[in-house]
Amino acid sequence: MKLSDYEPIVGKGSIEELSLLASKLSGKVIQNINSTFTGGGVAEILSRMVPLLSELGVDARWSVIKGDLAFFEVTKKLHNALHGREEKISPRDISVFQETSRKNIKELELYGDIIFVHDPQPVALVERKKELGKNWIWRCHIDVSSPNETAWNFIKPWVTQYDAAVFSAPAFSTPLPIRQFLISPSIDPLSDKNRELSQDIIDSVLSKYDIPSDKPLIVQVSRFDYLKDPVGVIQAFKQVRRSIDCRLVLAGGTATDDPESGKVLAEVQDKAEGNRDIQILVLPPGSDIEINALQRAATVVVQKSLKEGFALTVSEALWKAKPVVASAVGGIPLQVKNKFTGLLSHGIEGTAYAIKQLLGNPEYAKWLGQNGREHVKHNFLITRHVKDYMVLFLTLGRPEEIIYL
Amino acid sequence: MKKSREPFRFFDRVHLTELTGIKAKNLKELVDILKNAPDSIVYYHTHHFLEEHHYLTPEPANDFAVWVSAILGDEVLGEKLASINAFEFPALGALRERIVNVMGEYISSGQELRKAPEGREFYFMKWVSVILPTPYAARDLREFVEALRKLSLGSLYFHIFESRLRLGKVTNDFSVWMKDSLEEQELAEAIEKVDPYTYTLEGVRSQLIKLIERRIK
DSSP states (O other), rough: OOOOHHHHHOOOOHHHHHHHHHHHTTTTTTEEEEEOOSSSHHHHHHHHHHHHHHHOOOOEEEEEEOOOHHHHHHHHHHHHHHOOOOOOOOOOHHHHHHHHHHHHHSSOOOOOOOOEEESSTGGGGGGHHHHHHHHEEEEESSOHHHHHHHHHHHHHHHHHHSSSSEEEEEEEEEOOOOOOOOOOOOOOOSSTTTTTOOHHHHHHHHHHOOOOOOOEEEEOOOOOOOGOHHHHHHHHHHHTTTTTTTTEEEEEOOOTTTTHHHHHHHHHHEEEEEEEEEEEEOOOOOOHHHHHHHHHHOOOEOOSSSSOOOOOHHHHHTTTTTTEEEEEEEEHHHHOOOOBBEEESSSHHHHHHHHHHHHOHHHHHHHHHHHHHHHHHHBHHHHHHHHHHHHHHHTTOOSSSEEEO | OOSSSOOEEEEEEEEEEEEEEEEEHHHHHHHHHHHSHHHHHHHHHHHHHHHTTTTTTOOOOOOOHHHHTTTTTOHHHHHHHHHGGGGGOHHHHHHHHHHHHHHOOOOOHTOOOOOOOOOOEEEEEEEEEEEEEEEEEESSHHHHHHHHHHOOHHHHHIIIIHHHHOOOOOOHHHHHHHHHHOOOOHHHHHHHHHHHTSOOOOHHHHHHHHHHHHHHH
16 A cells, blocks of 8 residues: 555545654664564554555564464463453463563564564563663553553563553553553554445355345454453343344454464354354454455444453444444543444443444434544544654654654 | 735644553542643643544533543533633633632532542543644735645644643734734634634634635635
8 A cells, every 4th residue: 555545535634744754753763573473453553554654764664573382372371461361370481481582682683773562472672772772662552451460560670661651542551650652553444454345245255154134233353362252242142132133243363372262262152053143253364355344244343342452343343334332441432432433331231232222223323333434534544553653753752742843 | 915024834733642640530539630730631631632523513522521421420510521611711720720620619519429430530641742844834815725725633723722722822823923924903813713612623724714715805
């Protein structure tokens, strides 16, 4: 995609603004570091963000740390624990994390003027700050509003060595001795997952997965992960189904850094067994057009997460002007302004009630969906995200609240 | 048409939201923190929604009003806070004082203070503003109105809101230039009277264009 492709969506003024900011970053190298090139929201954002920054003339690059299955099992545990789930982090887990971190600290080439580290997996790289100097930013994509104390205390000594931390929602911040910024992630309106699709393509995807268009369709798109509560969605659906004839599709893929998803999938399949109105779709990586089509075919999109980072699947659904029912967790309340851009829910019964409200009141559902699209257009598209990152880079080392460039 | 000796140069403003890590779980905590909070925090919570939700009519109220109504469930106090008109206050200190007084009176009246559920506390934030020059400049009203049509919303926002409340100018930048450089006293006053809090940002732009075009004709 080229920047000019976004102009019809966001306007000329926004694109000019990006060029202006980029010109002030001339000569700086921005090195992004995370744990995987594929799978999950972080890799997805970086794969779009880095080329756009490059086109603007900002020297942005992307490196990944190395880790084996044992390391990713530990980081998955750490991820769950930081989200607040009860996890036992054993001394062996700690030593696996430290050992892999030590290898990466030694082997990964750190060449950026600004080292932009994403999520907890590579957090320990900051140990090289004393030796290298540079500006270091830790970008936390997950919900750390009520973390397991052991897990947070484990990573905190690294976090506090950064120059700044970036969170996706206000509730994730906590008193820290470093500056903290709020930057929402974003979706790319021109990607296969979000671009406009013809009805023929949508129909062909429905036909490929044997999903009839005879009833209202409720869709949740999420990795098979306990924190996305797919079992809770099935329970809510069963309550809705008592009074309204409809279908449920739970569609999700897997990520290379998530060894737990197979177990969750088996449990979900078990709960759905025997119910012909529930379909569980395991989508391989690269199924972006399929996800796009499923979201566009949905009558209501649900995101009943127990914990969330930001929940980009909500932005995706809102961008398609879909009425959304979502839990008030993580970054979801930033996107779903209750009764303005969607409906927020707090439990299985509340989710079922909200879905019924939308299925029973299509005009209201349409109004919410249209507001939701506007909200995403102005606040959660990749162009706004690129702008925020450039402003962040320009703000580093500047303590004043009004900066003249 | 009168031309100014010095052109009006349009600036753009982009911003970054800074988290303070400070939160309040009830009205008492909110008011205690707000009393001593820097102006940048007051400014953020009474203005950020104007940009983020500028497409919604009517626009949502300031953050204090929304939190008190939606999270603490107190619609009466929420309405009182929502109806505080920021346009009437020449500086952020006075606006803060009014908000603190409304909350203080409510607390003194002995009303039950409700507690926000975990995760829905009031999170204090502020804006870091970055000001950049744009390529646009105007020497007369015709050039001015042409530039006004093309400006980003951030730029419009900067000259209307930020310059007055954050940079301590008496009024918006446009009126100052029209008065001082073009001697357009009447037009400058008409622009001053446009209450930017009752329109969307695009609505403000349309109002200004209408006033200037009427003057040019």
